[in-house]
Amino acid sequence: MYHQPGPRRPNKAAFSWDDHYVPEDFHEQLFELEREGELTVQRVPEPYIEVPVKYGRTKKVPVGHTWHHKSCGQCGHIPGYSTSIFWVHRKLGIDYVDPHDQTSCTAWNYYASATSNAAAQASVAVRNFAAAYETGYFPLIHCGTSFGHYKDVRKELLEHADLRAKVREVMAALGKPLVIPEEVVHYSEWFYAMRHEIAKLQVRDFSRIAVCVHPACHYHKIVEADAIYDPEIYGGQRTAIVTALVEALGGEVRDYSTWYDCCGFGFRHILVNRDFSRSFATQRKIERMMIEADPDVVVTHDTGCVTTLDKSQFAAKALKPEFATVPVISDAQFAALAMGAHPFLVCQLHWHAADYHPLLEKMGIDWERAWAQFEEATDKLRHGEKECLTWEDTNV
Amino acid sequence: MSPSATAATPALPEDPAFKLGPTYSEVPLAEKQRLFDAVRADERYPTYLHGCYECGICVGSCPSARYYDFSPRRIAQAATREDVELFYQQMVEDIWDCSQCFSCLRCPRGNNPGGVVTLMREVAVNNGLDSAKQAMKGYTRIIYKILSTGTQIAPDMLSAEAFPDWGPTVVQIADNLDIWRRALPPETLHTTSISWDVAEKTLLELYIIWDKTGALDVIADLDPDLHELLEEIMEDRLDEAGYER
Amino acid sequence: MSDCVLVIGGGPAGIEAARTVADLGLPSVLIEQAPRLGGTPISAHYAALTPRFADAEQGIDGMIAALAERENAEVRTSSSVTAIDGEAGDFRVTLAGGEVIEAGAVIMATGFQHFDPGRARQMYNYYQYPDVLTIQDLEAQLKRGEVLVPSTGKPPERICWVQCVGSRDRNIGNEWCSKVCCGVATKQATEVRQMVPSARAYIFYIDMRMYGFWESELYWPAQEQHHVQYVKGVITEVLERGTRLLVRGEDTTMGRPLEVPMDMVVLSVGMEPSKGTARMAELLGVARNRHGFVDAEKVPLDTTSTSRPGVFACGAALGPADLEDTISSAGAAAARAVAFLQAHAVTVG
Secondary structure, eight states: SSSOOOOTOOOOSSSOOOOOGOOOOOHHHHHHHTTTTOOEEEOSSSEEEEEEEEGGEEEEEEOOOOEOOOOHHHHHHHHHHHHHHHHHHHHTTTOEEESSOOOOOOHHHHHHHHHSSSHHHHHHHHHHHHHHHHHHHEOOOOOOOOHHHHHHHHHHHHHOHHHHHHHHHHHHTOOOEEEEESEEEEHHHHHHHHHHHHHOOOOSSSSSOOEEOOOHHHHHSSSSSSSBOOOTGGGGGGGOOTTTHHTTTTTTEETTTTTSSOOTTTHHHHHHHHHHHHIIIIIIIHHHHHHHOOOOOEEEHHHHHHHHHHHHHHHHHHHHOOOOOOOOEEHHHHHHTTTTTTTTHHHHHHHHOOHHHHHHHTOOOHHEEEEHHHHHHHHHHHHSSSOOOGGGGGOO | OOOOOSSSSSOOOGGGGTTTTTTTTSSSSSHHHHHHHHHHHHTTTTHHHOOOOOOHHHHHHHHOOHSSSOOOHHHHHHHHHTTTTHHHHHHHGGGGGGGOOOOGGGOOOOOOHHHHHHHHHHHHHHOOHHHHHHHHHTTTTHHHHHHHHHOOOGGGGTTTTTTOOOOOOHHHHHHHHHHHHOOOGGGGGSOOOSSSOOOHHHHHHHHHHHHHHHHHHHHHHHHHHHHHHHHHHHHHHHHHOOOOO | OOOOOEEESSSSSHHHHHHHHHHOOOEEEEEEEESOOHHHHHTTOEEEEETTTTTHHHHHHHHHHHHHTTTTTTESSOOEEEEEEETTTEEEEEESSSEEEEEEEEEOOEEEEEGGGOOOOSOOOOTTOEEEEHHHHHHHHTTTTTOOEEEEEEEEOOEEEEEETTTTTTTTTOOSSSSSSSHHHHHHHHHHHHHOOTOOOEEEOOOOOOOTTTTIIIIHHHHHHOOEEEESSSOOOOETTEEEEEEEEEEETTTTTEEEEESSEEEEEOOEOOOHHHHHHHHTTBBBOTSSSSSOOTTTTOOBBBTTEEEEGGGGGSSSHHHHHHHHHHHHHHHHHHHHHHHHHHOOO
């Protein structure tokens, strides 16, 4: 029988990356172009944490002073996701900026419709990078697709001089420099880097919570060298993102046989061809997780993944009553809940479709009371006592 | 050889249009060649496609291959073989099945079949192919959102009409949208018709980017009404902000 | 001026080269860093040799014994080269420990190493899963006369080989075909089918490289007598489902994705330039090609001369090679080295 399956299974023999066998580090080209005056590089501010990435390298993740590059789908449909990212930062006393001067990365549209081109995509990315640079705060990317897309854009800009020239021309019209950050950092990498600090503030016991982790395709499949791999998690043989955080919070991570599969989001499929997304998510991911691992929750780290895995379940259950549903949340919401965040005022779980109540019960959360608190707070809005809720209102 | 394959099946075996039978025989071979050449001319093409030795790794990892008659391998092979007939057929029938997940970047030859699909989509859209317009049906509201608000998806797009299969939560959200948005602590999220509050200047910068990079022209071809509407809205806002186009 | 030929590396290539030099009448000195001769077939516990299933250890031991009989062939094990001075006809080679040996010519026979599957870009999980093996892991089992699923200790019901692991890959950087793995996998599958008649054996491949007589000596019998199943489509993922492995790829000839259970997965890892080849090439000032193997600049008509006069190379130091290639090039290197020294003696002294 398999000994110790799961993320902590030791490798059968020692494995480590030999410098001789690794691909070129993009930083070399990045700094070379900076020296040639081709672009400006925004450095990662101190303090930063070095996290292990593929090929035995490390990546700098800033602890704070970050410019939060928000996600359309999160902010639009899963606002508890973005709220939790900010809430955890606030709880840790980390300074950040939530900018108005930020556009969508427009990658969802690009991957769905291709109504754009390389220059437009690169210019949108660089405009956002420049906007961050102007504030002195370092960009932290909220969406997995933004992250993957920006890594790809970085690659294209480093490789193609004429693309750089075109983008520089567009930026000039906007009065902005061609800026590329020293690292493109995904917020889940920040959660990885800060997991022990987060665990120090944990107030809810997650030792009975079984989790299936879904890694976003665009996080680790695009520019695959730039993703977190930890020698202690799956022996460094698969990306450690999210898994490491869940474990640090005491959750039990369970493996399943479609771990590497996409969620089925499809970018355009989720909107206009949803039978594919629905079928894929429920048959290839949720069903396999439930049969093989029986988790209490599915934790992932991307907008599209949360959307697809969460929203597809209703139709699957309607079709097949024995279909077992499972709540789907982000690592940010998972961490926030561990730190005592209000499930509705912060994590905004009422925006989620698959039933999360059993999960909250297992986390020791009186959700009826919590919902009453949420309704009490929103009643103040209904009655015009307040215009909006604030961060102070989340401390009930 | 006949310069254009007409409605009748090409009779001569030497005719390139003969080998696969009359797929889209109403479209001249020269036109199919032109579209293929347009994809091949993209700066990114040489890094997206090298050779193919039919290992099937891309298909093995592809989610779309499981539910559609879609194959990233056949995409790569039609292109490397320069089989413009098959390539055109794929451009019409297959490319919109791709999930753009990039699992196919596992290709040992260093190919990027998903990337080739992206280039094919761009060419299909730029050339106003009916199949592209068909694929975009129901999608143009997203493009409208991006260019008029700066974000791709908005809270008020979550309606029961648009997402009946997502369950009763959608109805609850739609019914409570205004209150539930104002119940969000981050002040940038107190919006319903836009994902977060985007500054006016920022929105105009995005529009200028799309204008200067030719992305707006794409929309003009794809959906002239939408384009006209956007121009109307944005023209005034650009003028007010003092931008010159 | 010395008429001695120094051979670096005591695997099949080095042994053959050293013995051939002696047979041609000149002294040879064979330097091997391990405590015993035999090279990778011995250190990696090869069982049977491709293509005729001869016992590997017996075959290699026979070569070693034949070399020992040659009085003018000296063997130094647990020894390595640390420096070289001089030039062709008149090299002074320093060994670890300080001894200096004079040699007129040098033959590099520094062999290969197996590709480390932890570096694979496909999701094979070799280090994580007990039941994913390399071909040399399976050879070691075959040498013990067994084929057992590591996690259960029982013979497999379903076993498969995945070809081209670490080879033919632009992203990994090993842009070559490792030549032997198709033959080796077929040999192993044949052995397994004979040992465990109830086991079903599959080979997932990109191309079947069955050069020359391997076609009907290995490949046809594997399919026709031993019912090994060949599927064109290489595996991209190995995962666990319950107590078994699940392999995923495309059945390209049928044009559909494939996902099937297996008890054991054997990775046909390719040959890479060995660390010894890299070290010695640098020390000897010998050029390597862009793949990292010693560059035989004048192929196809001269397969063993290197960029440095007086230094020759043979076997897998030059590139992936099967045993027949290796023996042939070792002989060619020895002949060229001896001829070089004889011509040099005429012109110089």
